[in-house]
Amino acid sequence: MAAPRMAYDGVVATAPVTIPYRRYSTNSAHWWIGRAVRAVLQLAELKPADIDGLSVSSFTIGPDTAVGLTQHLGLSPRWLDHVPLGGASGFVGLRRAARAVQCGDAEFVVCVAGDTNHVDSFRRTLSTFSRFAQDAVYPYGSGGPNAGFALITRNYMKRYGATREDFGKICVAQRENALKFPYALMKKPLTLEDYLNARAISDPVHLFDCVMPCAGAEAFLVCREDRARSLGLKATRILATIERHNAFPDDPIQIRGGWAMDASELYAMAGIKASEVDFLETYDDYPVICMMQMEDLGFCAKGEGPDFVRANSFTTDGSFPHNTSGGQLSVGQAGAAGGYLGLVEAVRQLSGAALGAPVAGARIGLVAGFGMITYDRGLSSGAAVLARMDG
């Protein structure tokens, strides 16, 4: 039997930052990341020299890695991490940073994800995304993950009876949340009718099932709780985290993610039950993945996602607040920052700093991430349970 997980006692996430997204940017990833780091410093009233830890996630920072960024930004950290895990980046960045702070390897770790989106750079990123994508996916025509997720969605619909209306309900609710979130790229209301009538991209995936690639950055600071208090920062406790890679490799088509392997450990470590979660931020590259997360994280059983969606409303004032800033489907997918979006939003929600509509009385938030579709499925999953810091 594995040793029990040590809690992240005394460690918090704070200074949540979103640099407003843009559809296209002529600036580099370095520019976006630099702005996000600067915004964290300003929020926390720290100087660059105070930053002794840095965790970076970016698809478009090449040829640099995190270390090149230290010189670019004039930082001299004693702890450095590069987390190239796409939609799982935030969780992996957070949990590693939390341990580093807890063990004294670093005092202030800035976790940052940022990507640019030049005209045509997205297409080129896709074609060289991974060796398996290059060898076994890209030559088949979708020019990106749409067709792969269409196959996953199609299979899920057939197997569990989900309908386009179910997916539409998730997307429509997120748009409603996004209309109150100032940084969302999607500013127009979305009706279920709009959703259903949108043009097909790769059956059964239609336009509003897909995220819009864009440029942007997200960041937060990890430090000790007492340091956050002395800096006067509102912060969020880290109750539990999980990550998992290449879970269930024998499933012929993805019907579940690594959460299904690790959710019970997540709740045990956090000392809570799923029913105690006040809001959920899922990774929403496609709505079918949101539904899988609701199942795999224990809000309903496998295959009951469609019923769960039919039984709940997902706006910030609904029965099950979900993707409270609008998620990537409405805010935009700024590359690796997509793996931070829900986490940063949760830290804001739990520290009374929501930019959009707050979830009333929220004390516990669950955030999940998913990333790296190198062949036919997302390989990386992560999740974190965060809690409001009292007093």
Added chain:
Amino acid sequence: MTEPLVRPKRKNPLKKTREPLLPQAARSRTALGLTAAAAEGRFQLQICADCAAVIYPPRDACPRCLSPRIPFKDARNDGVLLAETTIRASTDVYFRERVPWRIGVVQLDSGPTVVAHLHGGVREGERVKLEFKLDKSGQAVAVALPPTEALNMEADLQWRELTCDPKYRRVLVTDGRGPVGQAMARAMSDAEASIVFVGVADPWKPFPGEAALGKIPRVEIVPLDVTDTTSIEDIAGEIGPRVDILINTAEHVRAGGVIERKSLAVAREEMEIRYFGLTRLAQSFGAILRARGADGVNSAAAFVNLLSIYALANWPAYGAFSATEAACLSAAQSIRTELREGGIKVVNVFSGPLDTEWYQTVPPPRVTPVALASAVLNALRRGLEDVFVGDVAEDIRARLSVNPKAVERELGS
């Protein structure tokens, strides 16, 4: 069932010819194992030598036991189509103008799941067989087919994109004076090529089979002498934009080694017909073939070289001839790369000694001109790139893959 192919209309010369685009060609070095097998029409996957796991996508370690011993081997190709999608929008420039395009995920009975192009005859949830074919970029891609041959299967447009079927295409057979060219013309006509141009040098000189050749439906005799640059340029100027498949049947077979020949006269003649003939054809027809690689249902599709298997390993009894064939093979490899940007396949057809007068003293097995023509047709229909015709060619091919030095010694004994 697939709808039959509709005979394409005459092209409007005022309309812009669609320029060829290619699907992504980049592959890992390991993945080129699929390309090597697909070029010969074999279905191979990596199979772990230690635990027998069947592996896809190509890897450098077995995902079951981490063994590095995972060679490509002939594999079973049957499975089930688990899910399909029709792509209607793509960021990829090649597919953008070919949507809607169906792909799916196939679970092979041997284990792995494979993202594959779908033939129109396959249905979700049903059995399929998988093949690897060379796409327009020349790289291997998986395609799921109905498990049994069905009516008009070859008419499927996604399938036609991966093959060079002569049906409704215009074919040029460069030399119709001999039995090989005549058999080729008949095979292409039988395969419903819309025109079969057959080149004849010195048409005023009668030749055996002339009358029968003229009676083959849709055959059009054209003056063409592969040793004469002007003759080739003239005919290319006239019919070049209407040639979709070029098959070079010009041959020159003489026995004898390099020393034995005593002078350069025969060698020069050999090179003139074979190597320089090939060069002239490539120079006169190559650019227009390449420009027409995406020109609709009857786009330009293939450049076929008939080569001797002794291009790969010299047979001293026909030593000087073998050397010329090797020169042609080397040129064909260059032409293959040069035509790739148009998505044109260069098909190299290696045969053993033919059943013709110039191999009169060679014992059987020999390849009849009809068998050679039918192998070429099969290669075009299946989209192959390297073809070995007859027992001798297959035998040498197999021995070369084991021990090329042994082949050299044995061919010389």
